[in-house]
Amino acid sequence: MRSFKLAAMALAGVAAMSFGANAGTAQQAAGKPATPWHNAALSPEQRAQALLRAMTLEEKAGQVSQQFMFGAFEQFAPVVRSGKVGSLLFVTDPAIINRLQKVAVEEMRLKIPLIFGYDVIHGFRTIFPVPIGNAASWDPASVEQVQQVAAEEARAVGLHWAFSPMVDIARDPRWGRIVEGAGEDPFLGAAMAAAQVRGFQGPAIGTPSHIIAGPKHFAGYAAADGGRDYDSVYIADTQLYNVILPPFAAAVQAGAGNIMSAYMDLNDVPAVANHWLLTDVLRGQMGFQGWVVSDANGTKNQVIQHFARDEADAAVRSIAAGNDMEMSFGPAASAETLAASVRAGKLPQATLDRAVLRILTAKFRMGLFEQPFVDEAAAKTVLADPAHRAVAQRAAERALVLLKNDGDALPLVAGANKRVAVIGAMANSKRDMLGPWAFQYDLPETVTVFEGVRDRLGASATVETAPGVQLKRNVPSMFESITIPGVAKPEPRWDAARAAREFERAVALAKASDLVILTLGEAEDMSGEGASRADLKLPGDQLRLFDAIGALGKKVVVVTMSGRPLELDQVLDRAPAILHAWYGGTRGGTAIARALFGDVNPGGKLPITWPRSVGQVPIYYAHNTTHSPKEQAKRYWDIPSTPQFEFGYGLSYTRFAISEPRITGGPLLPGGRITVSTEVTNTGTRAGDEVVQLYIHQRAGRASRPVRELKGFHRITLQPGERRSVTFDVGENVVRYWNGAVKDWVVDPGTFDVWVGASSNADQHATFVVGGSPRPAKGWK
Ligand code: BGC
Helix, strand or coil, X not given: CHHHHHHHHHHHHHHHHCCCCCHHHHHHHCCCCCCHHHCCCCCHHHHHHHHHHHCCHHHHHHHCEEEXXXXXXXXXXXXXXXXXXXXXXXXXXXXXXHHHHHHHHHXXXXXXXXXXXXXXXXXXXXXXXXXXXXXXXXXXXXXXXXXXXXXXXXXXXXXXXXXXXXXXXXXXXXXXXXXXXXXXXXXXXXXXXXXXXXXXXXXCXXXXXXXXXXXXXXXXXXXXXXXXXXXXXXXXHHHHHXXXXXXXXXXXXXXXXXXXXXXXXXXXXXXXXXXXXXXXXXXXXXXXXXXXXXXXXXXXXXXHXXXXXXXXXXXXXXXXXXXXXXXXXXXXXXXXXXXXXXXXXXXXXXXXXXXXXXXXXXXXXXXXXXXXXXXXXXXXXXXXXXXXXXXXXXXXXXXXXXXXXXXXXXXXXXXXXXXXXXXXXXXXXXXXXXXXXXXXXXXXCCCCHHHHXXXXXXXXXEEEEECCCCCCCCCCHHXXXXXXXXXXXXXXXXXXXXXXXXXXXXXXXXXXXXXXXXXXXXXXXXXXXXXXXXXXXXXXXXXXXXXXXXXXXXXEEEEEECCCCCCCHHHHHHCCEEEECCCCCCCHHHHHHHHXXXXXXXCCCCCCCECCCHHHCCCXXXXXXXXXXXXXXXXXXXXXXXXXXXXXXXXXXXXXXXXXXXXXXXXXXXXXCEEEEEEEEECCCCCEEEEXXXXXXXXXXXXCCCCCEEEEEEEEEECCCCEEEEEEEECHHHHCEEECCCCEXXXXXXXXXXXXXXXXXXXXXXXXXXXXCCEECCCCC
């Protein structure tokens, strides 16, 4: 599939060049570059330097400015002509992209192409599981493939850059954006971050059919006070280095071309103007080489944050801190004020030049000066590619987490029940199946749970559906005043009489059926940006519906859909089986039906600790232990302090045995390695996947360390009776940590516990020794 795609894109490239080729391209073809920066024999950096020398201060200030484009070409062409943007976001029509680009490369003095960015979060036309669902696959190779397909579709319409992946480590499920990340753990988060960057960008920036990745939000956004979106964040440096930053470091090491700075204050300094964060840490310690963009209006927000005096001050302070580009609704403060600020001596010209160079270098690396346009006809073929839907189905299957399966209630036997009811507010809702942060999807081709089950059972059963309840929509406030295709507008509310009728209709349908598949959870817009919640209960009348259907004595299996853990205690008490499906995307319903009827065996694991109650939040497995560890389970007197489901948990239709870990080598000395291996056996009767997880714990040292920390995982497929050896490498990078007293990375010698198993409660245990003396450890570079 991949090579076919690359060939198709290469052809698209040839066609694109024939579309109104700019002067530089035409002359280059004749062997003579129009300008030094059109000379493709020079490096992108050299070309950017040459172009910079030709630019006025106003042109530079425009280059570091990016605007949202919600509207028509006619409205935005003048903005491009004004020279006040170097980039636009949210244009996705290839014809409009080409027309705007034509203005930039034909009408403007220096013919600098625009770079087009977009939120390609979990797919473009083909929608994949939401990111937390992708993380639940514990399968970086699959997630890389997902983002490669997303990149291919985005590039086909003329986009160059994704504001993705979101790599914020989130430990508070009240925070709505937990759905956009990989969960609570820095090791899993780092693996998912790097995989996604590779998927978006390919082997190098500028690879055909790929786009630039923009990991976000740098840094700490997920730790918002109270889980309230955009609220202030206070994080100790130890947390920042050991928990929050590792996925960013992994993304940078994977070559991420862009980083988005976060909205909020980090320890009282707005992230967008935080020189320590954006320059000392990101560039100095991590070695980031690309450009930093602000979040939407992040630069101007410094005024709201009572940090900057006015917008001119804000533009100076963010660019001086290392935030190179300003993302803005309407005119950017940078475009409007930076030239004057340089002239007034408020900003060194070299600082503006540095930002411009970073942005131009990216444009050269993407090949935009050679090929600014996109082939409009070819886009349609790429977006319609059935192979992309196959990738979506597999990804949705791999994201499924089996939470409960008493008495092997699942899988169901197709044909065994003649009348099947698929009930629930989301049972037949196409938009909900896609999840938040999807805009360009094809609704008719999206498969709901009802449709998936109906198609799977064919003539062997009658399958019917009813919503039973209606969920109140949450329209994110940022979208209230603008219309974006795909953002749900509230559907008319049912009045009391309709609500009663629908409820009774669903119960009657259940009563007339032999089997009920009940979907419970949150509507898709109840998580995502501006979608935090103060409690984690099932919203609306869903519990009452569950009770009413449960009272009928029918076989009921539950499919939960949400972007965050929910309080499910009452459902867990009574439903024999619960399959958690997140939001599966375009082929979500097909994947769910295949799992329910045993065509695939769920093998996903929770990337986040699932609390019993919102009162436990934040709760995460990698906590430290303090006074009276025996009482650890009794930290509250009213409920257990253990979670409902631990991090890394997930069942299967088969069983696995995991042997005691065997350690080879040791003690671990500088530059050395040991290996930890275990034997995994499928002791059941079906093929299935196990995610074998490795956790370690430092018994003593120069800091108290978490009770256990994930340091390795492998998702493997075993046939019934099959046995496989799984090996993990342990080097200094596994045992190092950032020490708050030393203020640097260190390794502490001593004894370490190691566990292998199927979740963070893994109990197969051994120890190993780190030898030598206390020592500094290598940082990220
Ligand atoms: C979000 C970003 C997003 C940007 C552009 C912001 O409100 O925080 O994650 O990339 O909008 O849509």
